[in-house]
Amino acid sequence: MPVFVGILAILALALNLLPPGLLDLPGFQWAQRWSGADPRIVRWVNTEVKAVALTFDDGPDPVYTPDLLELLSARKVKATFFLIGKMVDARPDLARLLVLQGHELGNHSYNHPPMAHLSREEVDFQLQEASKIIEKATGMRPRYFRPPLNSHNDQLVSAVVSGGMTFIHWSVDSRDWESNSVDGIAGRVLTHAQPGDIILFHDHGGDRSVTIKAVEKVIDGLSARGYVFVTIGELLKIGRPASVAGPEERRLWRTRSSREQRERSTDREVWSPGGRD
Numbered sequence: 479m480p481v482f483v484g485i486l487a488i489l490a491l492a493l494n495l496l497p498p499g500l501l502d503l504p505g506f507q508w509a510q511r512w513s514g515a516d517p518r519i520v521r522w523v524n525t526e527v528k529a530v531a532l533t534f535d536d537g538p539d540p541v542y543t544p545d546l547l548e549l550l551s552a553r554k555v556k557a558t559f560f561l562i563g564k565m566v567d568a569r570p571d572l573a574r575l576l577v578l579q580g581h582e583l584g585n586h587s588y589n590h591p592p593m594a595h596l597s598r599e600e601v602d603f604q605l606q607e608a609s610k611i612i613e614k615a616t617g618m619r620p621r622y623f624r625p626p627l628n629s630h631n632d633q634l635v636s637a638v639v640s641g642g643m644t645f646i647h648w649s650v651d652s653r654d655w656e657s658n659s660v661d662g663i664a665g666r667v668l669t670h671a672q673p674g675d676i677i678l679f680h681d682h683g684g685d686r687s688v689t690i691k692a693v694e695k696v697i698d699g700l701s702a703r704g705y706v707f708v709t710i711g712e713l714l715k716i717g718r719p720a721s722v723a724g725p726e727e728r729r730l731w732r733t734r735s736s737r738e739q740r741e742r743s744t745d746r747e748v749w750s751p752g753g754r755d
């Protein structure tokens with residue numbers, strides 16, 4: 479019987495159907511741990527609007543962030559930057575420039591540790607210190623958090639949510655951190671992108687000129703298909719946030735809401751989890 483309840487709970491979680499109160503029941507807590515579909519984590523947004531959010535982690539970088547801003551400005555694209563507090567401390571002017579150019583800022587910790595390994599005090603320090611530095615530099619307090627190194631657990635998600643931020647993951651990983659191929663990075667995103675996606679890139683760490691060239695191809699390719707580029711805040715307003723992770727789960731999700739969406743999504747490649755973030 480407990481196994482049956484667990485299986486049902488995993489299915490329900492995968493579909494993002496559970497009302498938050500049910501998560502307190504032991505069966506659902508178990509299922510939540512094993513399914514990885516914590517409904518407090520936003521991985522994509524269920525919408526039929528052809529909109530995606532480009533997100534950039536680990537900056538601001540003194541070399542690549544200004545180059546990236548030049549590209550985004552030329553293409554009139556707004557993005558979301560998940561900043562490392564320590565990096566902002568070194569270049570607060572770049573964080574200000576991001577805000578001045580209409581981009582959105584998120585908290586990506588103070589110095590990028592694997593946060594699932596930290597004590598609650600250390601977690602709170604990482605969250606609060608980064609937000610404090612970003613707010614001091616820009617006047618804006620981050621409303622979104624993305625975990626460094628894709629390292630997260632229930633303690634971290636709870637700390638983020640109780641601190642008033644939304645926990646943002648991603649649905650398409652460009653895997654730019656492990657690739658030097660512009661076409662490989664751009665091709666991966668262009669193959670997988672669909673409405674409501676949150677797309678992960680990096681503007682710091684290694685030679686990110688490769689990322690910038692790939693982003694140019696992604697913007698041009700998706701624009702040609704009729705997509706618009708929005709910030710995380712804008713994306714959250716045009717659809718229902720979902721914690722499901724890949725196309726299979728999305729297919730199940732969409733089956734419920736739209737036959738047309740189901741037909742469109744069945745021919746997509748199998749999504750592979752991972753990502754350094």
Ligand SMILES: [Zn+2]
Pocket residue numbers: 535536586590625626627754755
């Ligand atoms: Zn990172």
